[in-house]
Amino acid sequence: MRIGSLTVTSIIDGEISIPTEGVWAGHSNEEWGEFSPLLCHLTGNPVQTVGSFLIEGIADRLVLVDAGLGNNPTFPFSGGALRSSLLALGVHPDDITDVVFTHLHLDHIGWASLGGKPFFRNATYRCDSRDWNHFMAAEYELPEWEPFLSKPEFDAPQVRLAPIADRMEFWEGDGEVFAGLEALDAAGHTPGTTVLQVGDSRESGLIIGDLVHGYTELLSDDWALGAHIDSPAAIEAIEKFRGVLFDTGVPFAASHFPGMRWGRFVTDAVDHHRYEQLPV
Numbered sequence: 001m002r003i004g005s006l007t008v009t010s011i012i013d014g015e016i017s018i019p020t021e022g023v024w025a026g027h028s029n030e031e032w033g034e035f036s037p038l039l040c041h042l043t044g045n046p047v048q049t050v051g052s053f054l055i056e057g058i059a060d061r062l063v064l065v066d067a068g069l070g071n072n073p074t075f076p077f078s079g080g081a082l083r084s085s086l087l088a089l090g091v092h093p094d095d096i097t098d099v100v101f102t103h104l105h106l107d108h109i110g111w112a113s114l115g116g117k118p119f120f121r122n123a124t125y126r127c128d129s130r131d132w133n134h135f136m137a138a139e140y141e142l143p144e145w146e147p148f149l150s151k152p153e154f155d156a157p158q159v160r161l162a163p164i165a166d167r168m169e170f171w172e173g174d175g176e177v178f179a180g181l182e183a184l185d186a187a188g189h190t191p192g193t194t195v196l197q198v199g200d201s202r203e204s205g206l207i208i209g210d211l212v213h214g215y216t217e218l219l220s221d222d223w224a225l226g227a228h229i230d231s232p233a234a235i236e237a238i239e240k241f242r243g244v245l246f247d248t249g250v251p252f253a254a255s256h257f258p259g260m261r262w263g264r265f266v267t268d269a270v271d272h273h274r275y276e277q278l279p280v
C-alpha cells in the first residue's frame with residue numbers, strides 16, 4: 001500500500017481461528033453477507049490474520065508495527081511465519097530500526113524477543129507507557145483465558161518483553177512517535193491501545209491495531225468484542241474513530257482483518273456506510 005511517499009506492507013505471521021460467536025457474543029458465522037468469501041472455506045470461521053506492518057520511506061528508518069505471535073503459537077493461534085515473511089521481502093531482522101507496538105497483547109509481541117534475547121537486535125522498541133506499566137507491573141496477572149491459549153513460559157508479556165526493557169522508548173496518549181508516525185489515543189482494549197497515523201504531508205492512513213477485530217464492530221455497537229480490558233472506554237474509542245473513518249474515507253488497516261488488507265468506508269447519499277477493501 002502506497003501512502004504518500006511511504007510504502008506499508010502487511011507481513012503475515014499467522015492466523016486466529018475462533019467461531020464468530022466466540023469473538024462477538026450473540027453473532028454467528030452466517031452473518032458476514034458479502035464478506036462471507038473471507039471466512040475460512042472449511043470451518044466457516046472468520047479468518048483473523050496476525051502479523052506486522054512494515055513501513056518504508058520514513059527517512060532511513062525501517063519500521064515494524066507489532067511483532068506477531070512468535071515462533072511457536074498455541075491453538076487457536078497458528079503460524080510463526082513472520083521471520084520468513086520478512087526474509088521473502090529481502091528484509092533481515094537486523095535491518096529493522098524501530099518496532100512500534102499498538103499494544104502489548106501476546107499476539108502483538110511474539111517476535112519481540114526469542115530465547116531471552118531481543119529478536120530485532122538493532123531496533124528501538126516503542127509503545128504507550130500505560131500499556132508497559134500495566135503488563136509489566138509486578139502484580140500483573142494473566143487473564144483467565146490466556147494460559148489455555150498460550151505457553152505462558154514463552155508468551156507472557158513479562159517473558160517476551162523483559163529482554164527488550166532497556167531498548168524501550170515510550171509515548172503516552174496522543175503525540176508524534178517520530179516524523180511520519182503519529183500516535184492517536186485509543187485506550188480501552190488495553191490501557192495504552194493506540195491507533196497509528198502514518199503518512200507524509202500529502203497523504204495519510206491509519207493503522208488501527210486492535211481498535212476493532214472486524215469491520216462490523218465499526219458499523220454497529222451490537223458487534224461488541226468480549227475481550228476488552230475496559231469495555232466502556234473501548235466503545236468510546238471506537239465511536240471517536242468511526243467519525244474519522246466514515247467522514248473522511250481515510251484508508252485504514254486493522255491488525256486482524258483477513259490478510260491484513262487495507263480498506264476504507266464509502267458513505268452514500270443516505271448516510272449509509274459501506275466497507276470496501278482497497279487493491280493490494
Ligand SMILES: [Zn+2]
Nearest residue numbers: 105107210255
Ligand atoms: Zn490482537
